[in-house]
Amino acid sequence: MSAPILALDRVTKRFGALEASRAVSLDLRPGEIHALIGPNGAGKSTLIAQITGALRPDAGTVSLEGRDITGLPTPARARLGLARTFQISQLAMGHTVLENAVLGAQGATGARLSLWRPILKDAALRAVAEAALQRVGLAEHAGAVTAELSHGQRRQLEVAVALTLAPRLFVMDEPMAGLGLEGTAAMTGLLDGLRAEAPILLVEHDMDAVFALADRITVLVAGEVIATGAPEEIRRNRDVRVAYLGEEGP
Protein backbone atom coordinates (compact mmCIF):
# COMPACT_ATOMS: atom_id res chain seq x y z
CA MET A 1 0.00 0.00 0.00
CA SER A 2 1.42 3.42 -0.89
CA ALA A 3 2.21 5.91 1.87
CA PRO A 4 -0.68 8.24 2.66
CA ILE A 5 -0.57 11.86 1.51
CA LEU A 6 -2.67 12.96 4.48
CA ALA A 7 -2.99 11.14 7.79
CA LEU A 8 -5.07 11.98 10.84
CA ASP A 9 -4.11 10.17 14.00
CA ARG A 10 -6.62 10.21 16.87
CA VAL A 11 -7.62 13.83 16.24
CA THR A 12 -9.78 15.13 19.07
CA LYS A 13 -11.56 18.45 19.40
CA ARG A 14 -13.83 19.56 22.22
CA PHE A 15 -16.20 22.51 22.40
CA GLY A 16 -16.90 22.64 26.12
CA ALA A 17 -18.48 19.32 27.04
CA LEU A 18 -19.09 18.39 23.39
CA GLU A 19 -16.54 16.20 21.65
CA ALA A 20 -16.91 17.29 18.03
CA SER A 21 -13.99 15.05 16.94
CA ARG A 22 -13.39 11.91 18.97
CA ALA A 23 -10.03 10.31 18.28
CA VAL A 24 -10.59 10.42 14.53
CA SER A 25 -8.02 8.53 12.45
CA LEU A 26 -8.18 8.44 8.69
CA ASP A 27 -5.86 8.73 5.74
CA LEU A 28 -5.88 9.82 2.12
CA ARG A 29 -3.80 7.80 -0.32
CA PRO A 30 -2.40 8.76 -3.71
CA GLY A 31 -4.93 8.56 -6.52
CA GLU A 32 -8.02 8.14 -4.37
CA ILE A 33 -11.20 9.98 -3.64
CA HIS A 34 -11.99 9.45 0.03
CA ALA A 35 -15.43 10.70 0.99
CA LEU A 36 -16.26 11.85 4.49
CA ILE A 37 -19.97 11.55 5.18
CA GLY A 38 -22.23 11.85 8.19
CA PRO A 39 -25.45 13.46 9.33
CA ASN A 40 -25.69 17.17 10.15
CA GLY A 41 -23.61 17.99 13.19
CA ALA A 42 -21.51 14.81 12.86
CA GLY A 43 -18.34 16.90 12.93
CA LYS A 44 -17.31 17.00 9.27
CA SER A 45 -16.68 20.76 9.16
CA THR A 46 -14.82 20.62 12.47
CA LEU A 47 -12.56 17.93 11.07
CA ILE A 48 -11.95 19.82 7.82
CA ALA A 49 -11.06 22.92 9.86
CA GLN A 50 -8.41 20.91 11.71
CA ILE A 51 -7.01 19.59 8.43
CA THR A 52 -6.81 23.03 6.84
CA GLY A 53 -5.54 24.74 9.97
CA ALA A 54 -8.50 26.90 10.96
CA LEU A 55 -8.86 24.91 14.21
CA ARG A 56 -6.19 23.34 16.38
CA PRO A 57 -6.94 19.85 17.71
CA ASP A 58 -6.92 19.33 21.48
CA ALA A 59 -5.14 16.04 20.89
CA GLY A 60 -3.90 13.94 17.98
CA THR A 61 -1.92 14.80 14.89
CA VAL A 62 -2.42 15.80 11.27
CA SER A 63 0.39 14.79 8.89
CA LEU A 64 1.01 15.75 5.30
CA GLU A 65 3.34 13.41 3.43
CA GLY A 66 4.79 12.20 6.70
CA ARG A 67 5.33 15.65 8.14
CA ASP A 68 3.46 16.70 11.28
CA ILE A 69 1.52 19.84 10.31
CA THR A 70 -0.76 19.95 13.37
CA GLY A 71 0.66 23.29 14.49
CA LEU A 72 1.06 24.93 11.08
CA PRO A 73 -1.11 27.90 10.09
CA THR A 74 -3.37 27.65 7.03
CA PRO A 75 -1.15 29.57 4.55
CA ALA A 76 1.83 27.32 5.33
CA ARG A 77 -0.34 24.27 4.70
CA ALA A 78 -1.48 25.75 1.40
CA ARG A 79 2.12 26.25 0.38
CA LEU A 80 2.79 22.58 1.14
CA GLY A 81 0.09 21.77 -1.43
CA LEU A 82 -3.05 21.44 0.65
CA ALA A 83 -5.71 22.92 -1.63
CA ARG A 84 -9.25 23.39 -0.44
CA THR A 85 -12.48 24.47 -1.99
CA PHE A 86 -15.12 26.10 0.14
CA GLN A 87 -18.79 25.59 0.85
CA ILE A 88 -19.21 29.34 0.53
CA SER A 89 -17.54 30.96 -2.44
CA GLN A 90 -14.31 32.84 -1.82
CA LEU A 91 -14.14 34.20 -5.36
CA ALA A 92 -13.75 37.90 -6.13
CA MET A 93 -17.05 38.38 -7.97
CA GLY A 94 -16.20 41.71 -9.58
CA HIS A 95 -13.02 40.34 -11.12
CA THR A 96 -12.65 38.25 -14.22
CA VAL A 97 -12.36 34.50 -14.24
CA LEU A 98 -8.70 34.77 -15.28
CA GLU A 99 -7.96 37.33 -12.55
CA ASN A 100 -9.39 34.99 -9.92
CA ALA A 101 -7.25 32.14 -11.18
CA VAL A 102 -4.16 34.38 -11.30
CA LEU A 103 -4.84 35.56 -7.74
CA GLY A 104 -4.95 31.93 -6.70
CA ALA A 105 -1.65 31.21 -8.42
CA GLN A 106 -0.14 34.31 -6.82
CA GLY A 107 -1.31 33.15 -3.39
CA ALA A 108 0.48 29.87 -3.97
CA THR A 109 3.79 31.65 -4.45
CA GLY A 110 3.41 33.15 -0.97
CA ALA A 111 3.52 36.66 -2.44
CA ARG A 112 1.35 39.21 -0.72
CA LEU A 113 -2.07 39.22 -2.28
CA SER A 114 -2.71 42.45 -4.08
CA LEU A 115 -5.65 43.33 -6.26
CA TRP A 116 -3.90 46.50 -7.41
CA ARG A 117 -0.73 45.20 -9.04
CA PRO A 118 -1.11 44.42 -12.73
CA ILE A 119 -1.03 40.71 -12.01
CA LEU A 120 -2.17 39.70 -15.46
CA LYS A 121 1.20 40.93 -16.76
CA ASP A 122 3.03 38.23 -14.84
CA ALA A 123 3.50 35.64 -17.60
CA ALA A 124 4.36 32.73 -15.30
CA LEU A 125 1.32 33.23 -13.06
CA ARG A 126 -0.87 33.74 -16.08
CA ALA A 127 0.32 30.49 -17.66
CA VAL A 128 -0.47 28.55 -14.47
CA ALA A 129 -3.89 30.20 -14.28
CA GLU A 130 -4.71 29.55 -17.93
CA ALA A 131 -3.72 25.91 -17.65
CA ALA A 132 -6.00 25.52 -14.62
CA LEU A 133 -8.92 27.15 -16.44
CA GLN A 134 -8.33 24.86 -19.40
CA ARG A 135 -8.31 21.86 -17.08
CA VAL A 136 -11.74 22.65 -15.62
CA GLY A 137 -13.27 23.65 -18.96
CA LEU A 138 -13.47 27.41 -18.38
CA ALA A 139 -10.84 28.58 -20.86
CA GLU A 140 -13.35 30.32 -23.12
CA HIS A 141 -14.78 32.21 -20.14
CA ALA A 142 -11.41 33.59 -19.00
CA GLY A 143 -12.41 37.19 -19.76
CA ALA A 144 -15.89 36.99 -18.22
CA VAL A 145 -16.67 38.77 -14.97
CA THR A 146 -17.02 36.08 -12.30
CA ALA A 147 -20.41 37.37 -11.13
CA GLU A 148 -21.78 36.53 -14.59
CA LEU A 149 -20.89 32.84 -14.32
CA SER A 150 -23.50 30.24 -13.53
CA HIS A 151 -23.32 28.65 -10.10
CA GLY A 152 -21.82 25.49 -11.63
CA GLN A 153 -19.16 27.50 -13.47
CA ARG A 154 -18.21 29.28 -10.24
CA ARG A 155 -17.72 25.90 -8.60
CA GLN A 156 -15.49 24.90 -11.52
CA LEU A 157 -13.55 28.14 -11.08
CA GLU A 158 -13.03 27.31 -7.39
CA VAL A 159 -11.50 24.02 -8.47
CA ALA A 160 -9.31 25.89 -10.97
CA VAL A 161 -8.10 28.22 -8.20
CA ALA A 162 -7.29 25.17 -6.06
CA LEU A 163 -5.44 23.66 -9.03
CA THR A 164 -3.14 26.67 -9.32
CA LEU A 165 -1.54 25.56 -6.02
CA ALA A 166 -0.04 22.52 -7.77
CA PRO A 167 -1.81 20.63 -4.99
CA ARG A 168 -0.62 17.46 -3.31
CA LEU A 169 -4.20 16.93 -2.18
CA PHE A 170 -7.61 18.53 -2.45
CA VAL A 171 -9.99 19.05 0.44
CA MET A 172 -13.41 19.71 -1.03
CA ASP A 173 -16.33 20.92 1.02
CA GLU A 174 -19.61 20.08 -0.71
CA PRO A 175 -18.59 20.77 -4.30
CA MET A 176 -22.03 19.59 -5.51
CA ALA A 177 -24.02 21.93 -3.25
CA GLY A 178 -26.59 23.90 -5.20
CA LEU A 179 -25.77 22.27 -8.52
CA GLY A 180 -28.52 20.92 -10.72
CA LEU A 181 -28.37 17.57 -12.48
CA GLU A 182 -26.20 18.86 -15.30
CA GLY A 183 -23.83 20.73 -13.00
CA THR A 184 -23.50 17.71 -10.74
CA ALA A 185 -22.68 15.51 -13.72
CA ALA A 186 -20.05 17.98 -14.94
CA MET A 187 -18.49 18.28 -11.47
CA THR A 188 -18.54 14.51 -11.02
CA GLY A 189 -16.66 14.10 -14.31
CA LEU A 190 -14.15 16.77 -13.31
CA LEU A 191 -13.43 15.24 -9.88
CA ASP A 192 -13.21 11.78 -11.38
CA GLY A 193 -10.31 12.95 -13.55
CA LEU A 194 -8.66 15.11 -10.89
CA ARG A 195 -7.93 12.22 -8.53
CA ALA A 196 -5.09 11.18 -10.85
CA GLU A 197 -3.43 14.57 -10.26
CA ALA A 198 -3.98 14.71 -6.51
CA PRO A 199 -6.15 12.69 -4.14
CA ILE A 200 -9.37 14.26 -2.91
CA LEU A 201 -10.88 14.29 0.56
CA LEU A 202 -14.52 14.91 -0.29
CA VAL A 203 -17.18 16.12 2.11
CA GLU A 204 -20.46 15.80 0.27
CA HIS A 205 -24.13 15.36 1.07
CA ASP A 206 -25.08 14.13 -2.42
CA MET A 207 -24.95 10.38 -1.84
CA ASP A 208 -25.28 9.52 -5.54
CA ALA A 209 -22.14 11.54 -6.23
CA VAL A 210 -20.35 10.06 -3.22
CA PHE A 211 -21.13 6.48 -4.18
CA ALA A 212 -20.27 7.15 -7.83
CA LEU A 213 -16.90 8.75 -7.06
CA ALA A 214 -15.45 7.47 -3.81
CA ASP A 215 -12.80 4.78 -3.63
CA ARG A 216 -13.32 4.75 0.13
CA ILE A 217 -15.89 6.28 2.43
CA THR A 218 -15.49 7.20 6.09
CA VAL A 219 -18.68 7.63 8.09
CA LEU A 220 -18.65 10.05 10.97
CA VAL A 221 -21.41 10.05 13.58
CA ALA A 222 -21.34 12.25 16.69
CA GLY A 223 -17.68 13.06 16.14
CA GLU A 224 -16.64 9.44 15.82
CA VAL A 225 -15.66 7.25 12.87
CA ILE A 226 -18.15 4.38 12.80
CA ALA A 227 -16.91 2.83 9.54
CA THR A 228 -14.33 3.19 6.79
CA GLY A 229 -14.35 1.11 3.65
CA ALA A 230 -15.14 0.70 -0.03
CA PRO A 231 -18.58 2.00 -1.09
CA GLU A 232 -20.03 -1.51 -1.23
CA GLU A 233 -18.86 -2.27 2.31
CA ILE A 234 -20.33 0.98 3.56
CA ARG A 235 -23.62 0.30 1.80
CA ARG A 236 -23.84 -3.09 3.51
CA ASN A 237 -22.57 -1.96 6.92
CA ARG A 238 -25.39 -2.38 9.43
CA ASP A 239 -24.18 0.35 11.82
CA VAL A 240 -24.02 2.81 8.94
CA ARG A 241 -27.49 1.88 7.72
CA VAL A 242 -28.96 2.33 11.17
CA ALA A 243 -27.06 5.47 12.12
CA TYR A 244 -26.98 7.34 8.88
CA LEU A 245 -28.30 5.96 5.65
CA GLY A 246 -31.55 4.75 7.22
CA GLU A 247 -32.57 1.11 7.48
CA GLU A 248 -33.46 0.94 3.79
CA GLY A 249 -30.03 2.15 2.66
CA PRO A 250 -29.43 4.11 -0.56
Ligand SMILES: Nc1ncnc2c1ncn2[C@@H]1O[C@H](COP(=O)(O)OP(=O)(O)OP(=O)(O)O)[C@@H](O)[C@H]1O
Ligand atom coordinates in the same frame (compact mmCIF):
# COMPACT_ATOMS: atom_id res chain seq x y z
N1 LIG B 1 -17.12 26.80 17.21
C1 LIG B 1 -17.96 25.93 17.80
N2 LIG B 1 -18.32 26.07 19.08
C2 LIG B 1 -19.14 25.19 19.67
N3 LIG B 1 -19.68 24.12 19.06
C3 LIG B 1 -19.36 23.92 17.78
C4 LIG B 1 -18.49 24.81 17.07
N4 LIG B 1 -18.36 24.35 15.79
C5 LIG B 1 -19.12 23.24 15.73
N5 LIG B 1 -19.72 22.97 16.90
C6 LIG B 1 -20.56 21.81 17.21
O1 LIG B 1 -19.81 20.64 16.89
C7 LIG B 1 -20.64 19.64 16.32
C8 LIG B 1 -20.10 19.29 14.94
O2 LIG B 1 -20.38 20.36 14.03
P1 LIG B 1 -19.86 20.38 12.52
O3 LIG B 1 -20.27 21.68 11.93
O4 LIG B 1 -18.44 20.02 12.48
O5 LIG B 1 -20.72 19.19 11.89
P2 LIG B 1 -20.95 18.85 10.34
O6 LIG B 1 -20.88 17.37 10.24
O7 LIG B 1 -20.01 19.62 9.51
O8 LIG B 1 -22.42 19.34 10.11
P3 LIG B 1 -23.12 19.86 8.72
O9 LIG B 1 -23.29 18.64 7.88
O10 LIG B 1 -24.43 20.38 9.24
O11 LIG B 1 -22.25 20.91 8.14
C9 LIG B 1 -22.05 20.22 16.29
O12 LIG B 1 -22.73 19.76 17.43
C10 LIG B 1 -21.82 21.71 16.36
O13 LIG B 1 -22.91 22.36 16.97
